[in-house]
Amino acid sequence: MAGLLEGHIAAVTGGGSGIGQGICQAYAREGAQVIVFDNNPAGADETVGLIVAAGGRASAVTLDVTDRQACRNAAEEIAKTGNISILVNNAGINRRNPITGDPAAVAKDWDDILSINLDGMFNVTHAFLEQLRATKGRVVNIGSIQSFVHVSWPNSAAYTTSKHGVLGFTRALAAELGKDGVRVNAIGPGLIETRINAEARARNPDMVANVMRHTPLNRPGKPEDIAGPALFLASDMSAYVTGCIIMADGGFRTI
Ligand code: NAP
16 A cells, blocks of 8 residues: 655654654655755764665755755755655754843843744745645644643743744745645644753653643653654645644643
8 A cells, every 4th residue: 555645755854853753754654755854964864774774765964944045055956856745844942941040041042942943944944935836735843832831831931932933834824825735734742752851851850740730641742642643734634734733742732
């Protein structure tokens, strides 16, 4: 039986670790040719190695999503061999520091988080816009519970702002590109055990316990828990779905 993504070329930013790596592997398993973007070449190579070892097709491209010109160059280079039809804007960082802290550190957190999580999403999407329009492509943006709230994660004004922005961008783009057949959706992961929160989980078990009290499924998630919704949103199974966010958060927002 043909895979769900046979004939597609999928690009995933931040594909060298955690959620991005899980999505890359799931897409490759379903027949997509995967382009693994990451600013960390070792991580991107690791993902490609896992995919190739499992019989899939993938290539690694070192890309810092904050570098707008580099994003354009990457898109031009890729267009020489084929247009992407799936883009996953997944690269992101988080730092949890109170906004009342050292002003220079607070300003740096703001700049770094917004430039990667928000500007980065724009830079990559804009660079690949014509390819996505030509292929009637699908965009999947990685939001968060913090696309709505940040009650369980204090000290994260910049991150919460960036993830609200991810949802806003998703809806605006879906409205604008629907006429071109391009679908744009988001996923809102709950607490997924990856490197982004490894230190916070180790340092602050109360934070994890607090999140679990709000999580009916009563466990943290794994990258595979996000790969399923990402596959759905990239495939024809979601042909009439655009402008939405699928929460993959163990039910966090129900309580
Ligand atoms: P992760 O394991 O740290 O993966 C993030 C990846 O993005 C890393 O490979 C990182 O590379 C890369 N990256 C960082 N800055 C970049 C840049 N400027 N250009 C290109 N790549 C860059 O974390 P994750 O949990 O999988 O996070 C993936 C996404 O899910 C993020 O958008 C995050 O906000 C979102 N999310 C995560 C959770 C969670 O609980 N884990 C919950 C909600 C949303 P480095 O090696 O340089 O770090």
